[in-house]
Amino acid sequence: MNELRMPVVAGNWKMNPSRSAEAVGLAVSVRDGVAGLPARSVICPPTIWLAAVSAAVGGGSREPGGIGVGAQTMRAEEAGAYTGETSPVMVAEAAQYVILGHSERRQYDNETDAGVAAKVASAAAHGLVPIACVGELAEERRAGLTAAVIERQLRAAISLLPRIAGTSLVIAYEPVWAIGTCDAASGEDAQAAAAQIRAILAESDPTGADEVPILYGGSCTPDNAAEFFAEPDIDGALVGGASLNAESFTRIVQLAVDAHG
Ligand code: PGA
Numbered sequence: 001m002n003e004l005r006m007p008v009v010a011g012n013w014k015m016n017p018s019r020s021a022e023a024v025g026l027a028v029s030v031r032d033g034v035a036g037l038p039a040r041s042v043i044c045p046p047t048i049w050l051a052a053v054s055a056a057v058g059g060g061s062r063e064p065g066g067i068g069v070g071a072q073t074m075r076a077e078e079a080g081a082y083t084g085e086t087s088p089v090m091v092a093e094a095a096q097y098v099i100l101g102h103s104e105r106r107q108y109d110n111e112t113d114a115g116v117a118a119k120v121a122s123a124a125a126h127g128l129v130p131i132a133c134v135g136e137l138a139e140e141r142r143a144g145l146t147a148a149v150i151e152r153q154l155r156a157a158i159s160l161l162p163r164i165a166g167t168s169l170v171i172a173y174e175p176v177w178a179i180g181t182c183d184a185a186s187g188e189d190a191q192a193a194a195a196q197i198r199a200i201l202a203e204s205d206p207t208g209a210d211e212v213p214i215l216y217g218g219s220c221t222p223d224n225a226a227e228f229f230a231e232p233d234i235d236g237a238l239v240g241g242a243s244l245n246a247e248s249f250t251r252i253v254q255l256a257v258d259a260h261g
């Protein structure tokens with residue numbers, strides 16, 4: 001972890017919890033757990049619980065020591081006839097962050113590289129922090145295509161951003177085979193991907209690239225997080241399963257703070 005970049009640890013709650021009251025309870029426990037820890041901690045509940053969660057934690061914040069609130073996706077368009085969708089304006093009323101291009105949305109909702117590009121640019125234009133996800137499938141990894149997939153997805157994701165510096169962009173490297181499998185990547189492999197990501201960002205903006213937090217995601221837990229945070233280009237984590245327990249999530253934030261030095 002680089003001491004110039006503040007750690008970012010985001011919890012992707014996916015389609016959990018089932019009840020609003022549980023979501024609010026978890027949010028409050030996480031907020032209390034991470035209070036004062038010098039990191040940007042973020043919780044990303046299901047869209048339908050965003051407003052309740054946001055209200056319960058005082059609106060959310062991007063400041064270190066506070067708790068940020070994020071959506072798990074959004075529509076790129078500001079308004080229009082898009083049944084079932086949520087606009088960036090709506091997200092921005094309750095949240096500061098938005099996860100974009102998660103592999104589950106690419107897989108189950110036909111999210112494309114071009115669609116992710118439009119959403120990343122729209123999120124940034126609406127003052128949201130885009131957490132753009134990239135990562136290879138198991139078969140792509142076996143075929144030796146990891147670097148090629150990361151490059152294609154990343155170049156697309158940033159293609160419509162006017163600049164990197166000052167955009168508050170976050171990139172999450174999530175190898176798809178590591179998500180929800182208890183089979184996390186090694187620190188070394190995650191660092192190789194993160195270094196590649198930073199090099200590609202630096203091509204378009206050498207100074208801006210140093211500002212961008214790069215997160216590791218995929219079966220990240222309190223037991224393995226320190227291995228990732230020890231790497232120079234990894235600035236935090238995007239946590240799925242382990243973010244549904246306030247204690248585990250807080251522990252991961254604490255490990256990020258410890259590694260930040
Ligand atoms: P996981 O999920 O930590 O449960 O593997 C990570 C993610 O999908 O963002």
